[in-house]
Amino acid sequence: MARALITGITGQDGLYLSELLLSKGYEVFGLIRGQNNPKLDLVRETVPDVKLLTGDLTDLSSLLRAMEHSTPDEVYNLGAISFVAYSWENAMLTTDVTGKGVLNILEAVRLYSHDEPGRVRFYQASSSEMFGKVHEVPQRELTLLWPRSPYGVAKVFGHYMTINYRESYGMHASSGILFNHESPRRGPEFVTRKVSQAVSRIKLGIQDEIVMGNLDAKRDWGFAGDYVDAMWRMMQQDTADDYVVSTGVTHSIRDLLDVAFRTVGIDDWARYVKQDPRFMRPAEVEMLIGDSSKARRVLGWEPKVHFEELVTMMVENDLEEQRVQAGR
Numbered sequence: 001m002a003r004a005l006i007t008g009i010t011g012q013d014g015l016y017l018s019e020l021l022l023s024k025g026y027e028v029f030g031l032i033r034g035q036n037n038p039k040l041d042l043v044r045e046t047v048p049d050v051k052l053l054t055g056d057l058t059d060l061s062s063l064l065r066a067m068e069h070s071t072p073d074e075v076y077n078l079g080a081i082s083f084v085a086y087s088w089e090n091a092m093l094t095t096d097v098t099g100k101g102v103l104n105i106l107e108a109v110r111l112y113s114h115d116e117p118g119r120v121r122f123y124q125a126s127s128s129e130m131f132g133k134v135h136e137v138p139q140r141e142l143t144l145l146w147p148r149s150p151y152g153v154a155k156v157f158g159h160y161m162t163i164n165y166r167e168s169y170g171m172h173a174s175s176g177i178l179f180n181h182e183s184p185r186r187g188p189e190f191v192t193r194k195v196s197q198a199v200s201r202i203k204l205g206i207q208d209e210i211v212m213g214n215l216d217a218k219r220d221w222g223f224a225g226d227y228v229d230a231m232w233r234m235m236q237q238d239t240a241d242d243y244v245v246s247t248g249v250t251h252s253i254r255d256l257l258d259v260a261f262r263t264v265g266i267d268d269w270a271r272y273v274k275q276d277p278r279f280m281r282p283a284e285v286e287m288l289i290g291d292s293s294k295a296r297r298v299l300g301w302e303p304k305v306h307f308e309e310l311v312t313m314m315v316e317n318d319l320e321e322q323r324v325q326a327g328r
């Protein structure tokens with residue numbers, strides 16, 4: 001039975017990846033931080049077969065202990081402070097967790113498997129935010145990185161450190177450059193879930209309007225369930241490498257609002273949407289669109305859920321959740 005250790009187990013991707021690995025017969029260990037993590041019950045209910053270990057990406061000794069307890073064949077580093085807007089207000093914390101945390105876990109893997117580098121396979125959750133002010137359209141593995149936020153800068157550090165450990169120590173360390181991926185499990189601070197929740201509440205008469213930031217930004221949005229499959233496929237390759245994972249289609253926040261409101265039968269949504277500078281970013285990533293031809297060719301991966309289907313799935317899920325919460 002293969003064993004996997006996942007950091008960021010309480011997050012969107014941690015849950016989908018756990019389900020995928022459990023369905024493939026893996027023994028799955030999840031790193032959970034804090035002495036009373038509020039998401040503990042969610043993890044226990046969603047993926048009861050995952051074995052939880054306490055630890056924090058900023059605490060190397062806890063990572064070494066987690067390695068020794070789980071004796072993994074594969075380590076997926078999904079843990080991070082992942083909300084871009086928050087990273088300006090907490091730049092040092094973001095750097096410690098999202099950046100230096102990668103070095104800590106790479107070190108833990110290296111020390112644990114020093115007798116046979118490559119024995120433990122490592123996945124780093126890199127991000128399209130690394131492209132920032134894009135230097136090429138669409139973005140691919142070798143496009144110049146020009147991050148636009150403390151989060152993006154921290155991810156660039158983690159990405160290059162992963163490559164460096166592969167080249168320096170012969171580790172099987174891969175970096176997945178994943179573009180935005182969403183689902184009904186997405187945190188409510190991210191734009192897709194913020195919209196799907198608000199639109200549902202507006203439809204049910206619980207909320208009057210939604211206050212947004214930049215409506216012109218464009219993102220290449222896919223479904224998280226599809227993207228964790230790409231992570232797993234990277235780990236099954238004989239040679240570690242870097243891969244862009246994306247749909248290759250980009251949409252604006254306006255398109256997102258369009259599809260979300262249409263799903264609940266509202267075509268003329270402008271009167272429900274306000275904008276406020278507090279949701280604007282000091283430096284914006286205007287447009288992302290990924291070229292995932294390498295992942296498609298080498299990994300045999302392709303996205304199954306497309307934009308409209310994804311947004312509809314999220315709105316329908318939130319309509320049901322909001323109805324239950326409102327007792328209707």
Ligand code: NDP
Nearest residue numbers: 008009010011012013056057078079080082125127180181
């Ligand atoms: P989430 O924000 O949903 O989850 C982040 C996870 O990181 C949570 O489990 C959180 O745990 C954990 N975490 C935070 N701080 C620490 C810490 N100090 N030590 C250990 N764990 C910590 O993110 P997603 O699931 O959406 O994304 C997973 C990874 O992929 C992240 O690294 C993200 O940056 C990256 N990524 C995501 C993309 C996306 O579109 N979703 C695209 C590209 C990359 P807790 O509950 O304790 O806070």
Ligand code: GDR
Nearest residue numbers: 082084127128129179180189190191192212213214217279
């Ligand atoms: P992003 O996701 O920054 O791309 O990072 P987010 O959903 O937060 O923003 C996407 C775009 O929407 C614009 N926007 C708003 N965003 C939020 N959150 N709230 C608003 O009200 C709002 N109005 C407009 C933003 O300005 C931005 O352009 C996500 C995270 O999951 C990262 O961890 C991951 O690395 C990248 O995706 C790829």
